[in-house]
Amino acid sequence: xxxxxxxxxxxxxxxxHDLFEEFLEFLRIPSVSTDEAHxxxxxxxxxxxxxxxxxxxxxxxxxxxxxxxxxxYGEKIVDLKQPTILIYGHYDVxxxxxxxxxxxxxxxxEVRGDYLYARGASDMKGQIWAAISAxxxxxxxxxxxxxxxxxxxxEEEIGSPSLEGFLDSHRNMLxxxxxxxxxxxxxxxxxxxxxxALRGLxxxxxxxxxxxxxxxxxVFGGVVANPANVLSKVIAKMHDDQGKVTLPGFxxxxxxxxxxxxxxxxxxxxxxxxxxxxxxxxxxxxxTEFSPIERVGARPTLDVNGLYAGFIDKGAKTVIPAYAMAxxxxxxxxxxxxxxxxxxxxxxxxxxxxxTVRWELDYLSGAPAYIAEGxxxxxxxxxxxxxxxxxxxxxxxxxxxxxxxATSMKNALGxxxxxxxxGLPDDQIHSPNERLHLPTHRKGVEALIxxxxxxx
Numbered sequence: 001x002x003x004x005x006x007x008x009x010x011x012x013x014x015x016x017h018d019l020f021e022e023f024l025e026f027l028r029i030p031s032v033s034t035d036e037a038h039x040x041x042x043x044x045x046x047x048x049x050x051x052x053x054x055x056x057x058x059x060x061x062x063x064x065x066x067x068x069x070x071x072x073y074g075e076k077i078v079d080l081k082q083p084t085i086l087i088y089g090h091y092d093v094x095x096x097x098x099x100x101x102x103x104x105x106x107x108x109x110e111v112r113g114d115y116l117y118a119r120g121a122s123d124m125k126g127q128i129w130a131a132i133s134a135x136x137x138x139x140x141x142x143x144x145x146x147x148x149x150x151x152x153x154x155e156e157e158i159g160s161p162s163l164e165g166f167l168d169s170h171r172n173m174l175x176x177x178x179x180x181x182x183x184x185x186x187x188x189x190x191x192x193x194x195x196x197a198l199r200g201l202x203x204x205x206x207x208x209x210x211x212x213x214x215x216x217x218x219v220f221g222g223v224v225a226n227p228a229n230v231l232s233k234v235i236a237k238m239h240d241d242q243g244k245v246t247l248p249g250f251x252x253x254x255x256x257x258x259x260x261x262x263x264x265x266x267x268x269x270x271x272x273x274x275x276x277x278x279x280x281x282x283x284x285x286x287x288t289e290f291s292p293i294e295r296v297g298a299r300p301t302l303d304v305n306g307l308y309a310g311f312i313d314k315g316a317k318t319v320i321p322a323y324a325m326a327x328x329x330x331x332x333x334x335x336x337x338x339x340x341x342x343x344x345x346x347x348x349x350x351x352x353x354x355x356t357v358r359w360e361l362d363y364l365s366g367a368p369a370y371i372a373e374g375x376x377x378x379x380x381x382x383x384x385x386x387x388x389x390x391x392x393x394x395x396x397x398x399x400x401x402x403x404x405x406a407t408s409m410k411n412a413l414g415x416x417x418x419x420x421x422x423g424l425p426d427d428q429i430h431s432p433n434e435r436l437h438l439p440t441h442r443k444g445v446e447a448l449i450x451x452x453x454x455x456x
Contacts, residue, residue, distance in 0.1 A: 004142075004456070008449050012137035016442070019136065022052070023129045027109045027118040033069055033092035033158045042154050045091045046070045049152055052132060057139035058148070066162035069154030073173070076139075077147045083455060084147035085378070086176035088183065088405055088417070089128040090156035093120035094430045101432035114438050121436035123429035127182040127421050128152060130441060134448035146455045149176060153405075156183075159203070159365030160404055167412035178378035179415045180451075182444075183403050185423035187268065187395060189440045192386040192447070194379065195419035197297065197398040198406060200332035200369035202341045205362045206231070207325045208353070214310065214319040225356035227324040228309035234352050235326060238302055243287040245302045245330075247344040255334040257290075257298050265293050268397055278425050297398030301331045331400065338366030367404030376416035385450035386420075389443055422447075 096106035310321030422444030
């Protein structure tokens, strides 16, 4: 087996340049799912992936239309008596704004040192490409006695509105023994990581309305409530001085951290200095009752993701804005219900918004948290593959972000996911200058080759 693995690792090295050039072509497609202006680009990305899956040897490849953006499916079934691995991915990316903050154009990939800079390089086109590269390196010269399926969606960055319906209506097609989801990351280049829990999400848009149009702040200031002032005050009330969320009932369903989990998480080393180094902040915020790694993985949060009101261009314009808007997200932990959080926020607004303005709250998306209650199928083999590649035992941690498909697949297919990935904490995903650490990416491909061959 060792000779077989080395043979396929060498094949990857031989074809690495060509694979990388194709990866750059994939990154040049601005597949921004939230912007309808990029609909043609979304379709181009889906068709690009479908073509590539066919080229590497998958025998049934199809692009399924949905109400929004298509889902790419591919499979190679060699023996129904053997295990089937379903690999999840998403080809859509976040908007690149603000463009002026990019050091190179977001959809013109550029290598600088050990990093590849482009929107989607890490989240998650690079992770999809690692799996494709590994399988191409195997299928190029051999067959493996496992069945492979891919499900790659185009709506993850907008909450995956079509995915649950697709899972429910295609259960037989997607049936599998193992789910591999590489939409996460590692703690450091020398610390391969397995994720066993993810936070959920409830996302809102809050609008506060005042006058029927912008008003002169000199003529009307003092008699008309300013929606921006009101919104700012309401947002400030959403946390107390210790960083706790003040929405009534917000913590009622939170699953507490056990003593063992507290001890295990404390060994990982993600302390104040780690987060300050990664983020560049002078000091950390949040609820100091819990350690930093617990605050980002095992505790719920509420954050303002965007604010808008009045005149925001350069210069001065003295107005009382007609309305103010905030995008508000909550990250949720196991047992919290997004619908209950919606009720908590609505009750808070009813209590705290004055009658000098009116308000509207839109619940844009929500998904519960995910936690693997036991060992995900296939995870021992995957841990071995990571350990052989990096020479160290992988770490297990909670992830602060949300991957709703993990819960959806568990509910629809009855399988816990192996959640991993080869991105790093400072990849600047969702931000300008997103990047991928190429040495870590290449080792990720090697680990996946070892994993897929471990079933022989």
